[in-house]
Amino acid sequence: MPIISIGWQTSTDLIQVVKPFIWLVTVISALAIAEASDPGRELYLTAGGYGCGVCHGPVANGGGQAGGSIRGASRAAFDKALAEQPTMRLLVNALSQNDIAELSRYLVSLDKIPLVELEYSDLGWRITQQPIAKGQVVQLVVSNHSFADLVLNLQSFGFAATTITPLDTRVLEWKAEAGTFFLPDNELLVVSTNEVCEH
Amino acid sequence: MRLSLLALSFFASTVAAESITVYKSPTCGCCTEWIKIMESKGHDVKVEHPFNLQESKSQLGIPKQLASCHTAVIGDYLFEGHIPEQDILSFLADPPVGAKGLAVPGMPQMSPGMASPGQRYSGFRVIGFNADNQYWLANQY
Numbered sequence: 001m002p003i004i005s006i007g008w009q010t011s012t013d014l015i016q017v018v019k020p021f022i023w024l025v026t027v028i029s030a031l032a033i034a035e036a037s038d039p040g041r042e043l044y045l046t047a048g049g050y051g052c053g054v055c056h057g058p059v060a061n062g063g064g065q066a067g068g069s070i071r072g073a074s075r076a077a078f079d080k081a082l083a084e085q086p087t088m089r090l091l092v093n094a095l096s097q098n099d100i101a102e103l104s105r106y107l108v109s110l111d112k113i114p115l116v117e118l119e120y121s122d123l124g125w126r127i128t129q130q131p132i133a134k135g136q137v138v139q140l141v142v143s144n145h146s147f148a149d150l151v152l153n154l155q156s157f158g159f160a161a162t163t164i165t166p167l168d169t170r171v172l173e174w175k176a177e178a179g180t181f182f183l184p185d186n187e188l189l190v191v192s193t194n195e196v197c198e199h
Numbered sequence: 200m201r202l203s204l205l206a207l208s209f210f211a212s213t214v215a216a217e218s219i220t221v222y223k224s225p226t227c228g229c230c231t232e233w234i235k236i237m238e239s240k241g242h243d244v245k246v247e248h249p250f251n252l253q254e255s256k257s258q259l260g261i262p263k264q265l266a267s268c269h270t271a272v273i274g275d276y277l278f279e280g281h282i283p284e285q286d287i288l289s290f291l292a293d294p295p296v297g298a299k300g301l302a303v304p305g306m307p308q309m310s311p312g313m314a315s316p317g318q319r320y321s322g323f324r325v326i327g328f329n330a331d332n333q334y335w336l337a338n339q340y
Binding site: 046048049050054063065066067086087093094147165166167 | 224228229253262268304308326332335336
C-alpha cells in the first residue's frame, strides 16, 4: 500500500495518490507529518541555499549528478568530505555541528530503504532496483527525462495512475508486501516473503 | 592582414560581452568557477547572494524541474546552471519567440564550471523554456 509520496511534486498529486485509501488517512497523516518535520531531510533539501539534492539527487540517490549517491554515508565519510573535498569544504561554515549530525542521521537512515529508480526518456525506460524484503519501506524514484507528459501506472503497488510533467522527478514511498509487482516496460519487482532483518 | 584580424577579434569580443547578474549561494564553489569562465570571455559579472536562494529562483521564474545552483540574468532572460557560454550567445543572438531562457538542470560532471579546465563538455542537455513552462532541447553535449 502507498504510505506517502514525497519529493518535487504538487500537493494536488499527493492527494490523488492517497484518495482511494481513506482508511489509511490517519496513518498517512502521521507519517506525512513525521516526514515533513524530519530536520535532516529538511536540511538536505535546503543546505547551502540550494540543497544537497542538486548534486546528489532528491533522496541522495545520485540521480546522474556530479556528487553521486550518498545514501547510507557514515558520519566519518561526511566529515572526511567536509574536510577534503573542495566543493564540500565551502559548506563547513554554513553547517553547525547539529546540522551535520542531523544530515548524517538522515543519510544513514536511507541505508535501510531500498531504492527503485525508474527513468523514462525518448529511448524508453531504464529501471534499476535493489533487493526488497517484505515489510521494508521502499523509495521509487521516477524521472521523466522526456519533453512530453508521462502517465505513470503503478496500480499493482496500490498507486493511482498519475501524470509526471516533462523533466520532473517524483519520489514515491511504498511499504513492501510479499509478491510480484508490475513496473513499467513489463519489468517485474519481486518482494521475498522473508521479513527484513533490522541491523 | 594581422592588424585586421586583431581588429576583428577585438570587435567580436566587444560585441559578445554581456552584463550578467548571477544569483548564487556564498557556499557554492562551482558557481564561482562558472563565473570565472564567463569573466574570462570578457563578460561583466555582478554577483548577488540572496538570503533565500530558492525563493529568489522562484520569484525570477525558474521552473523547479530545471533548478541548478546559480541563476544568471542577462537583460530579460534567465540562464540557470552550468550553461556553456556559446549556447548563451547563440540564444541571445536569436531568442526563440516567447522564450524565457536556458537551463542546464542539476550539476552535470562535465559541464562548464564542473569539468576541469580543458576537459570536453559532455553528458548534459541545454534546455530552453518559456513562461508557460514549456521546454525544448536547445543543445546536447
